[in-house]
Amino acid sequence: MAKKRSKKGQRPAVKADAPQAASANTPTAEKAPPEKAASRPEKTSKSSSKSSKTEAKNGPAKLVTLPPAPSPAFFFGYDVPWAKLLVFRFIVFGMLGVDALLQISHAPRYFAGGFNVANLPWMDSLGPGRVGFAIGELVASLLFAFIACGVATRVLLPLVTAIYGWLYFGSQLDSYQHHYLVWLVLLLSCFVPWEKPAGTPAAQPVRAWAVRLILIQLGILYFYAAISKCNPAWMDGRALELQLQGPVRSLIDATIHMKAAAKMTVLLEFSLAFAVWTRRAWFYALPAGVLFHVGIIASGLEIGLFAWLMLGFYLLVVPNEVYAATAAALSRATADRDTLLGALAAAIRGIGTSWWMALGGVAGGMALAVLTHFDMALPVACVALAMCIGAVAATREQTLAARVGIGFLVGFAIWFGVDRKTDTAVDYYRFWGGNARRLGDPDTSERAYRRLTQIAPDNGNGHFQLGKMLMQRGQDAEALDELHAAQRLEPGKARAFTAEAEYLSKKGNRADAIKKAEEATYAEPDDASAQALVRRLGGTGAQGNGGGGDDKDDQ
């Protein structure tokens, strides 16, 4: 039996191709606009599993020639293989999901002190505040994860574009060029067919005029970036010299020098402005563009995720043939269920479209959400859960439910990973407490520092700031506990010892104050304020150069 199935698997059966081809090439599909027909999502889980079984039985489906494109073919005849869209979707939207979370530490600065200047003048009072920004980024991250997994992209992409637009246009605080570029790409992505219909081969081309427009937008970016550098200060290398750091700078200094590098940058940007959207020039645009952006990453320029994102966009510049050939090879390798790879693929397909995936994904995702430390994480997760249950209950589609489960798992895994691997949540509370303290809101500051010590009990700064705050408010016993915790966690910093010495001095306990001030100088001999305190109290501490004592780590 196995032998028989294996033989059939190797034979391209014309009859059996029909159901798979239908999604892109039935008479009905031809009547509809090509990209609509080709991108129509699968209707039921039954059709999905039926087509998968057919594929497994008959081997990889044949590619279908697309119908003639409406005019102008430059846009409406622009086709890309499904594999390219799927890879781009997973990597770039996944990256955006991570980036959204990394922004959360900036939330406390939004509307701090009631001040805001929006990117669009009429939005000054409509921009996000701390809570709105944090929730907006959490939701955006989750939506990006869902989109990366191909869940309801036609609904979620416009939604995340609106949220991203509100966050970006609502304030000039984080108005970097790449945020603007991301918003434009999101806007255009709303018109890209991201969901491959079930049974359609990944090597099958699909019409996607919006992808061409995204590439032209990149070309416009390069063009104006080059124009802005056409002046003597750039061309003679001075502007580049002031901004360039890292190993790339050493390399340039040792080889071609700044002037030549500056001129080459302008030439490269002008050439990419045209090559990046011209398919015939991709053989040049791909290596040149990738090397350029890798160079930017290595140069230490402070541009956040911009260079990485540009590298992600270059997935669209990889020739279609590479994706098509890879997808076809994978399809062939997994078509036969009697092989290990085929059985594995079939099992993944089976689990990935089952109710178990839906339940497991949602349960696992919620467990991860509960474990994260982001402010407002749990309410956002609960609302997301309720909305997803509502959507699945309304449609009763097993495939949708399974994808929602996968989206949940991936989305909250990103939350959990970013929370555990970065200081984003800690920084959020640190900055929140610091802002409130400097802008004269001690209640809020105390609340933020208390939360900081809860989520990061080993963070000395949190204990120190909370201790100082409590001391100012007359809660001496608790304040001393916090300062002692800070002294234990930051044995190389004078500030917690100095704060206690000041307190003891004010209370008239001079002997203990001197002892504590001397401890401060032993902890950090260069701390100027500790040395000054020892001198004032008449003690003898360690001698340093007086250059230390930086107490600005909540800014």
Added chain:
Amino acid sequence: MTALLSTRRGRFIVAFLAIQLLLPLRYYIAHRDPHDERFAWRMFSPMRTAQCQPTITLDDAPVNLGSTFHEAWVEIAKRGRFAVLEKMGAQLCEKNPGKKVVVTLSCSYLDRPNATYGGHDVCQAPEL
């Protein structure tokens, strides 16, 4: 072009491209603030290296910007963004009615002579 304009998505494409091609030109043609490079794709331009010192006085007494506004806004002001300084001035005017709020911005550049902007009571004339 006629074919493009005959469909809704074609008109969207034309409008999108027109906006994206023309919007950056605004910086070169009709922009009163040379430091504001938003929407112009001027990545790593020499203007990025400009160093500005914003000062605000309230009835001739200097205002400590760091304790009045969040330091992120002060950083943007140090990059010379007129809109931010003007809003700072406007907020101080609102909080201190009848007082004189003078906003001054002194900048040094790589590719042009140093310049000073403002220096007047923004409660009377809000623009720098």
